Amino acid sequence: MPKANRLLPSFVRHLPPAQGRTLRRNLLFVSITLSMIGLLSLMSDAFAAGGAYVVDDAGINAPGECNVDVWYQDARHSPNSSSVVSPACTFKELPTVQLGAAIQRNRADGQGETQLSPQFKAQLFSREDLGLQLALAGSTHFAFDRAHSFDGADLNLPITWQPFEALRLNLNTGWTHAYDDGEQNHRWTWGTGVEYDLARSLTLIAERYGQRGGEQAWQAGPRLHIGERIDVDLIVGRSLIGERDQWLTTGATLRF
Structure with a gap:
C-alpha cells in the first residue's frame, strides 16, 4: 500500500473511490484556506462581504480598500465542483464605485472550464440614519476553454435595509443574458437575503434566489468572524428545480 494511503484515516480508505476523492479535495481546500487565513491575518483587516452568496448587498469597500473572496463549492451527489477567487477594490479617485473580477474554475462530467468575470458595483444611495443603501452592480463572463468566449452578462x-444593528435585509432585482448550450437566453432575476448577527463572532445568513423560467435555489449557513481580520463561510445550498441538486461551500473573505 502506498505510504500516502497508509496515512489516511481508515474510514476514508474504505469509502467508494468517488466519495474518497471528493473528501480528499474538501480536506485539501480546508487546509489551504486555513493556511491562507493564518498568513493573511498577519497583514490585513477583513469584514463581512458577499463571498459565495448569490444575493448581493448594496455596500461597497471604503475608498482605498480592497477585499478578496475565495471559495470552493462541491456538489453532494455528483462529481461537479467549482473554485473561485474574486478580488475587488474601491479607489480613492472613484469613491462610489467598486471594481473587481472573479476567476472561476468549474468541473462537470469530467470536463473543466475556466471563466473570467469583470465586475463593478456603484453605490447610488446611502442614508445611515434610515439604514438604507441602494447600488447598481454588473458583470460580464468570458470562458477560456471554448471557441465562443463571451458567455453572458448580468445587471x-x-x-x-438595516432596521436595527444586528439585522440586515437584502433585496435584489435584475437581468441576465446567458448562452446555454449555444442558445441565447434573457431572464429577469431576483433574490432575497437576511443576515443576523447572533454574536460578535457569528453571523447567520440565508437567501432565496432565482430567475424567471430558470434557476431557483436557496443557500444558508454561518459566517464566522475570526478576530476583525477574516471571515469564514460554511454554506449548504439546494436547487428547487429539476433533480434538486445539493451542494456544500467553504469560503473565506479578507480585506486590506
Missing part, C-alpha cells in the same frame, strides 16, 4: 439592483 443587478441590490437594496440593503
Whole structure:
C-alpha cells in the first residue's frame, strides 16, 4: 500500500473511490484556506462581504480598500465542483464605485472550464440614519476553454435595509443574458437575503434566489468572524428545480 494511503484515516480508505476523492479535495481546500487565513491575518483587516452568496448587498469597500473572496463549492451527489477567487477594490479617485473580477474554475462530467468575470458595483444611495443603501452592480463572463468566449452578462439592483444593528435585509432585482448550450437566453432575476448577527463572532445568513423560467435555489449557513481580520463561510445550498441538486461551500473573505 502506498505510504500516502497508509496515512489516511481508515474510514476514508474504505469509502467508494468517488466519495474518497471528493473528501480528499474538501480536506485539501480546508487546509489551504486555513493556511491562507493564518498568513493573511498577519497583514490585513477583513469584514463581512458577499463571498459565495448569490444575493448581493448594496455596500461597497471604503475608498482605498480592497477585499478578496475565495471559495470552493462541491456538489453532494455528483462529481461537479467549482473554485473561485474574486478580488475587488474601491479607489480613492472613484469613491462610489467598486471594481473587481472573479476567476472561476468549474468541473462537470469530467470536463473543466475556466471563466473570467469583470465586475463593478456603484453605490447610488446611502442614508445611515434610515439604514438604507441602494447600488447598481454588473458583470460580464468570458470562458477560456471554448471557441465562443463571451458567455453572458448580468445587471443587478441590490437594496440593503438595516432596521436595527444586528439585522440586515437584502433585496435584489435584475437581468441576465446567458448562452446555454449555444442558445441565447434573457431572464429577469431576483433574490432575497437576511443576515443576523447572533454574536460578535457569528453571523447567520440565508437567501432565496432565482430567475424567471430558470434557476431557483436557496443557500444558508454561518459566517464566522475570526478576530476583525477574516471571515469564514460554511454554506449548504439546494436547487428547487429539476433533480434538486445539493451542494456544500467553504469560503473565506479578507480585506486590506
